[in-house]
Amino acid sequence: MADIKKGSLVRVVREKLENSLEAKASDNRFPPYIFESKGEIVDTRGDYAFVKFGKVPTPNIWLRLDQLEKFE
Secondary structure (H helix, E strand, O other), rough: OOOOOOOOOOEEOOHHOOHHHHHHHHHOOOOOOHHOOOEEEEEEOOOOEEEEEOOOOOOOEOOOOEHHOOOO
């Protein structure tokens, strides 16, 4: 995860997000675009990254770094 930093292109790992504590604590109906499109890291704080998805207006989201993988 050290290679994931501000400006990195990432995708969400469905299995890690759907089974996470965050998913169990909130609405776990995630929009398909977070799994189907690439996101860009806008900021990082500790173990979390603020991710912006797509070119259309969609909400940015904070995700744990271990729930992301670098988009190649």
